[in-house]
Amino acid sequence: MLKINVRGENIEVTGAIREYVEKKLAKLEKYFDDTSSSTAHVNLKVYSDKKSKVEVTIPLPYLVLRAEETSPDMYASIDLVTDKLERQIRKHKTKLNRKSREKGIKHVDFVPAEDEAEEKFEVVRTKSVSLKPMDVEEAILQMDMLGHDFFIYEDAETSEISIVYRRRDGRYGLIEANDEN
Numbered sequence: 001m002l003k004i005n006v007r008g009e010n011i012e013v014t015g016a017i018r019e020y021v022e023k024k025l026a027k028l029e030k031y032f033d034d035t036s037s038s039t040a041h042v043n044l045k046v047y048s049d050k051k052s053k054v055e056v057t058i059p060l061p062y063l064v065l066r067a068e069e070t071s072p073d074m075y076a077s078i079d080l081v082t083d084k085l086e087r088q089i090r091k092h093k094t095k096l097n098r099k100s101r102e103k104g105i106k107h108v109d110f111v112p113a114e115d116e117a118e119e120k121f122e123v124v125r126t127k128s129v130s131l132k133p134m135d136v137e138e139a140i141l142q143m144d145m146l147g148h149d150f151f152i153y154e155d156a157e158t159s160e161i162s163i164v165y166r167r168r169d170g171r172y173g174l175i176e177a178n179d180e181n
Helices: 015-031 074-099 136-146
Strands: 002-009 038-046 052-059 064-071 106-109 128-131 150-155 161-166 172-176
Touching: 002 015, 015 038, 015 074, 052 074, 064 074, 064 136, 074 136, 128 150, 136 150, 136 161
Parallel strands: 002 038
Antiparallel strands: 038 052, 052 064, 106 128, 150 161, 161 172
16 A cells, blocks of 8 residues: 655645545556555645646665656646656566565664764764665666665675765766675
8 A cells, every 4th residue: 555645845735636646656556565555755846937846755665766857737747757656666676576586685774983073074864774685787776766876785696785886977886895804
């Protein structure tokens, strides 16, 4: 069951808009199993130049689906963002079916170290991530789908934590953890 949380910025979220968002995102429910309970966070914005922006984020156990679209028409933006999310889900499911791994996940908490040097650097946000075993190609796909510049994952072959990142030249880099000190 996909729960939908709709917020508006510079716009009143009317019943008609909320209903339209729920109807469009209900198309995505076929991709989720009945036992999972996910929440789609929908943010609707209207700018002074009459552009409408729709942002949707759906956090899942192994993946965060995120898409945004801007157009002159709010309903068109909702349609476009729904189509974009559906493509992301299909692409991810196809990839998973092809790989079909049965490994578990590692859970890593990122907690800033208590140190005097921390006074110079203020941590404004802390995230906890669950790492899924995957190969470099899948990690790059995940990074691109999220629109991030880096992605942390567990290497399926070595079971070590690795990081892929987008370089300034547009290519990709890989940081592998090793136990050598």
